[in-house]
Amino acid sequence: MKCSDYNVEVQSSVGFLLYNCIRNGLALLDNDTLPKYKKLIQDPTEADSDPLYEELLRGGCLIDSKISEFELLKAFSRYMRFAPSKVTSITIAPTSFCNLKCTYCYEEKKHFDNMDSNTGKAAGNFIKDLLKEYTQACQITWFGGEPLLAIDTIEKVTEDLRNYCIEKKIRYNANIVTNGVLLTREVAVQLKEYGITGCQITLDGDRETHDARRPQKNGKGTFDKIIENIVEVHDLLKVNIRVNLDKSNCSAAFRILEIVEQHGLKNKVNFYFAAVNSNTDACCNLAPLCFSPHEFATLEVELLQLATERGFKINKYPRFKPFACGAINSNNFLIGPTGEVWKCWHTLGQTEEAIGNVFEPLKFNHVWAKWISWEAYDLDECRKCKVLPLCSGGCPWQWMRYLDNPDMNQIPCWSFRYNLPKLLELKAKQELQEKGVVLPFSKVSG
Ligand code: SF4
Numbered sequence: 001m002k003c004s005d006y007n008v009e010v011q012s013s014v015g016f017l018l019y020n021c022i023r024n025g026l027a028l029l030d031n032d033t034l035p036k037y038k039k040l041i042q043d044p045t046e047a048d049s050d051p052l053y054e055e056l057l058r059g060g061c062l063i064d065s066k067i068s069e070f071e072l073l074k075a076f077s078r079y080m081r082f083a084p085s086k087v088t089s090i091t092i093a094p095t096s097f098c099n100l101k102c103t104y105c106y107e108e109k110k111h112f113d114n115m116d117s118n119t120g121k122a123a124g125n126f127i128k129d130l131l132k133e134y135t136q137a138c139q140i141t142w143f144g145g146e147p148l149l150a151i152d153t154i155e156k157v158t159e160d161l162r163n164y165c166i167e168k169k170i171r172y173n174a175n176i177v178t179n180g181v182l183l184t185r186e187v188a189v190q191l192k193e194y195g196i197t198g199c200q201i202t203l204d205g206d207r208e209t210h211d212a213r214r215p216q217k218n219g220k221g222t223f224d225k226i227i228e229n230i231v232e233v234h235d236l237l238k239v240n241i242r243v244n245l246d247k248s249n250c251s252a253a254f255r256i257l258e259i260v261e262q263h264g265l266k267n268k269v270n271f272y273f274a275a276v277n278s279n280t281d282a283c284c285n286l287a288p289l290c291f292s293p294h295e296f297a298t299l300e301v302e303l304l305q306l307a308t309e310r311g312f313k314i315n316k317y318p319r320f321k322p323f324a325c326g327a328i329n330s331n332n333f334l335i336g337p338t339g340e341v342w343k344c345w346h347t348l349g350q351t352e353e354a355i356g357n358v359f360e361p362l363k364f365n366h367v368w369a370k371w372i373s374w375e376a377y378d379l380d381e382c383r384k385c386k387v388l389p390l391c392s393g394g395c396p397w398q399w400m401r402y403l404d405n406p407d408m409n410q411i412p413c414w415s416f417r418y419n420l421p422k423l424l425e426l427k428a429k430q431e432l433q434e435k436g437v438v439l440p441f442s443k444v445s446g
């Protein structure tokens with residue numbers, strides 16, 4: 001036996017915590033257990049009759065010395081990306097029009113389109129072709145532009161796809177990424193009928209800050225309407241609030257918690273923080289405002305700490321992720337309003353990045369090859385990284401940019417690389433408050 005390369009030990013304010021990045025179990029070792037643990041990891045072969053030994057095995061902290069965890073992770077990642085999948089995940093942008101003019105929008109729009117009915121039908125047929133006999137679930141994400149500007153297209157494509165899924169006994173589920181301005185209760189009722197169960201809505205701080213960053217095209221604010229809509233729909237759709245952070249809105253972001261509480265939404269909606277990136281020509285002027293991954297990780301943990309102190313349940317528990325994102329998977333695609341097919345959300349609208357079109361069989365062209373041949377496990381930085389099982393290399397698109405131009409870009413490390421000990425401490429505190437114990441290894445599966 002040997003210790004896992006992915007164990008994380010944290011001397012925290014609640015005591016000594018032990019976590020494993022593959023199995024994701026977290027344990028609090030008390031003063032009696034800690035010396036035993038220290039002794040046992042010096043020579044794991046000696047203590048196989050000790051109950052602690054069993055727990056460490058169960059938690060993945062001790063493993064067979066013949067195992068190379070890195071090779072196992074790499075192989076599993078490939079399996080998950082390329083093996084015939086039971087779930088087919090497709091993102092559809094039924095329009096590239098949007099009713100807002102966000103200051104940091106990354107979508108480079110040279111022209112705008114709506115999906116017409118022919119393209120909608122072809123998109124449906126394209127997806128049905130992907131739903132092979134072994135497919136158990138079809139997962140659709142509606143994206144844009146603002147997808148609610150094209151709700152008729154959502155209705156028609158859904159009807160076609162759901163009928164097919166019912167006939168073939170395939171589970172159907174959908175969610176939507178929307179700015180929330182048009183998401184009234186009436187619209188949410190309609191979306192439920194279209195199989196949409198959740199939505200992601202962005203709120204960037206208090207009214208003043210949010211309205212300055214995410215105004216309507218005519219310059220008017222959107223904050224009040226979005227809050228009103230979230231209040232109206234949160235019992236119908238699972239609401240995930242995304243808070244985009246850069247140096248200009250971090251103090252306002254702290255007030256999000258207060259706002260969510262004031263509107264009776266505490267622990268009724270989820271929220272998470274994301275860093276603004278200056279990734280495209282459309283938003284490259286934002287570079288001085290963007291946080292480095294390290295800065296973002298520090299701020300994120302401060303925000304989450306504040307949230308737990310105010311009694312919010314946080315759902316940022318670090319979990320094993322065999323691949324970073326669907327763009328590098330064989331069965332994930334993004335369909336744009338004119339029927340072009342892409343792999344990565346960030347390339348939506350860039351003709352030279354399309355891998356084909358829903359009107360014809362997929363071309364396995366050089367762009368497709370770029371995504372499918374991406375391998376984070378070959379990157380030196382990731383090979384030696386302790387949080388590799390949680391991050392799986394981060395955003396491939398950002399990595400490609402970094403490798404093309406390392407002086408201008410940053411490695412897209414997930415915040416876990418910098419704030420994992422603090423997050424584990426927060427989780428332990430929360431568990432102690434709620435249940436009096438910290439997640440024992442045995443309750444967490446790998
Ligand atoms: S490659 Fe990066 S930008 Fe593209 S979809 Fe994946 S996570 Fe998003």
Ligand code: SF4
Pocket residue numbers: 381382383385386387388391392393394411412413414417
């Ligand atoms: S991207 Fe960064 S955090 Fe993720 S595995 Fe690579 S080095 Fe680690």
